[in-house]
Amino acid sequence: xxxILLARMRFYNRRDLAPLGLxxxxxxxxxxxxxxxxxxxxxxxxxxxxxxxxxxxxLVLIGDSLKAGFLPLWNPYVAAxxxxxxxxxxxxxxxxxxxxxxxxxxxxRIAQVQLLLTVYFGAVGVYLLxxxxxxxxxxxxxxxxxxxxxxxVLGSFEHLTILNCYAxxxxxxxxxxxxx
Numbered sequence: 001x002x003x004i005l006l007a008r009m010r011f012y013n014r015r016d017l018a019p020l021g022l023x024x025x026x027x028x029x030x031x032x033x034x035x036x037x038x039x040x041x042x043x044x045x046x047x048x049x050x051x052x053x054x055x056x057x058x059l060v061l062i063g064d065s066l067k068a069g070f071l072p073l074w075n076p077y078v079a080a081x082x083x084x085x086x087x088x089x090x091x092x093x094x095x096x097x098x099x100x101x102x103x104x105x106x107x108x109r110i111a112q113v114q115l116l117l118t119v120y121f122g123a124v125g126v127y128l129l130x131x132x133x134x135x136x137x138x139x140x141x142x143x144x145x146x147x148x149x150x151x152x153v154l155g156s157f158e159h160l161t162i163l164n165c166y167a168x169x170x171x172x173x174x175x176x177x178x179x180x
Contacts, residue, residue: 019141027120034112047112051158056111058090062097063106089161115160122167123148129174
């Protein structure tokens with residue numbers, strides 16, 4: 001199935017780079033305040049609420065643990081402690097988390113960049129899905145813009161697990177469409 005999808009990806013060519021590049025520029029411009037922070041010591045410039053107090057610290061703990069050579073089983077920093085390996089919001093078994101955590105480690109800044117790239121990743125999936133449905137680049141671009149800046153994204157910005165599911169959905173629909 002993977003080879004079928006890769007073969008179908010060749011259908012998308014260099015003319016798709018302009019809409020996808022413009023989509024990336026829009027992501028950078030709209031979220032400029034989040035892209036340009038230099039340190040995590042400025043809490044007002046981080047994504048607030050649950051991201052700052054929950055999701056980003058989860059990722060930092062995973063990154064530190066992976067750099068030390070083990071998976072964390074218990075999180076002593078939340079309430080009176082909690083089991084970590086069975087908590088889905090920890091994202092401990094996400095391939096992205098395992099790769100980033102073991103390679104670079106996590107900080108609040110890297111967690112925030114991951115969040116912004118997740119939004120862009122979902123928008124690219126919407127672009128591919130829309131282009132395969134309508135065969136029109138700019139209609140697909142408008143769909144991707146609507147997806148990337150919808151209230152569903154902005155309202156769930158602090159919840160990385162919801163955002164991950166939201167971003168992967170168009171890729172799943174696209175892969176089903178392309179493999180049939």
